[in-house]
Amino acid sequence: MSLADELLADLDDIEETTESTITDELGPDAKKRRLELQLEEGNGISAELENDLDITKISDSAQKLPSEVANKFNDNNENIYQLLNSTRLRDIIEGTEKYKGTEKQAITGNIEDDLEYHLIVDSNSIAMEIDDEILRLHRLVKEWYHDRFPELSSLVLNAFDYCKTVSSLLNDLDNSKTKLSFLPSATVMVIATTATTTVGKPLPDEMIKNVKNCCEAIQQLGEEKQKIIEYVQSRISVVAPNLSAVVGSTTAANLIGIAGGLTRLGKFPACNLPALGKRRLTTIGINNPAVSGDYGFLYMSEIVQKTPPDVRKQAIRMTAAKVALAARIDSIHEYPDGSFGISARKEVERKIEKLLEPPSQKPTVALPVPDDRPKRRRGGRRIRKMKEQYAVTELRRLQNRVAFGKEEAEVFNFDETEGLGMLGQEGEGKIRAVSIDSRTKLRLPKARKAQLQSMAQKNPLAASGLQSSLSFTPIQGIELVNPLLQRQQKVEEANKWFRDGVFTQIKKDSNEPKNKFS
């Protein structure tokens, strides 16, 4: 296993073992300290892993020159400034220079087919890469310069200010007041006083050279980034007029860059937009539960930032919805004048203003005059009757009691038995026998009664179920008679003699009898 591989494995294990354990083979103390510093900073881990190629190269050189700290990075300065020297950055800068003078024409057709569009997207993404690069180099400078002036990194936090300070101070910490005129006077004062008591020792010339180069690189990167950003912002209002009207050109450029194009941004659902470009702010000491959440590009946009923290979440959501719409509109080149974006922006602003309004005060409502009307009557004849019907009678009461030392009578209702209690028992000392209360008798309701009556009238032939066609005769015993057949026989007999209401023997011929008797 090569040393580089081992180092990589170590970096992978960083999360488990916070204390770095570098094997003795590594040798140089400075190397070890450098890695520990990285670990302490914590947030640099991922960035370093991304640039692992870079690190391995550095480590290779470190192996070659184990004892000389100053010479450590001599061979690979080009590798440190990889991005700065990359052809990609060159190309983009050249491209922006080329297009800068020309006025951007409105895009027609598919936006992805436009030549300049890709340049815009690329420059946007490289602007973010430059940010990361600056962060990395800044850390490197802090590390190197730590031996000379360890306190400086906590006094000047901004990367560019720090680099400027370092490159003007270098090994000579005296006369800081005249050298650091670009810093605020209070900071200069603190630096000057701290410099008198610092424990740092002068660095070797080689190291100073490295520091100086690195600082220059950071400054250069900053300038390049500024140029690129200016270019993107000048173009974004043409490429995405509605989107930039909603959130401003900077945020619009960032969003397009991270989504990988305008069409792709349009395909994002609105709920995912706040997460774009998310960064943890807790690491830099802001840990307020009121403003926790997504700190993406939308959070950093001007429209969200100017709202108070308690409604920021809602502001982000509303803006995200409009951003999604605007991105879709821009990707198909509707509203090239950005009028949709402007109206959407106004709408969001109006809604935020509405959210900030104090709640309306309710006027005190006077109590109503108590309404003392007489109560509605409950009960009456009908209710009384109903109550009587279901009241516990003397009979029931007796059934529910059990005489002491006497067996109660039982009745069998199909499959269950019912005890009769004291009912029907002698010697209770009662003179009068218990009578059945007529009020508790079962009755048919009036409506049901009427219904039965009307049914009987409609169908008089319907015989009662209790009627029988069995008749008992004294002679032959039981005879089963079919009443219908009986009736038919009667009719036949009648017809025999009385058809047409006259005797059948006399022919109903009108002419014949006339002739006969006349």
Add this chain to the structure above:
Amino acid sequence: MSYFLPHLHSGWHVDQAILSEQERLVVIRFGRDHDEECIKQDEVLYRIAEKVVNMAVIYLVDIDEVPDFNKMYELYDRTTIMFFYRNKHMMIDLGTGNNNKINWPLEDKQEMIDIIETIFRGARKGKGLVISPKDYSTRHRY
């Protein structure tokens, strides 16, 4: 003392206030405006005045300014509330033994509203004495 509640500055004003009100109860607080207990009581009365406006009208009387009723109504307490309906004095059984008036600062708004409503109901039914919804006798206080 409450600046938001109307003051009655003479015996005649008091009489007129009681006489002229036909539909509502007349609630009069007798006491001294600068008195601490009076101030507390006035605060409660002011808070509920708007709520009970359909049932009662509330007036304040300074017993130093208008001493006419002190003897007749025995106004010796620091704060006294009395109720009138159609020129008739309404009595209320509070459990204290004195049915004529509330002679301590009653600091609960809802209780005050309840008392006013009870008296109003009774008064409309022609009663001269009503029973308070809550017993204020000392055995409940201790």
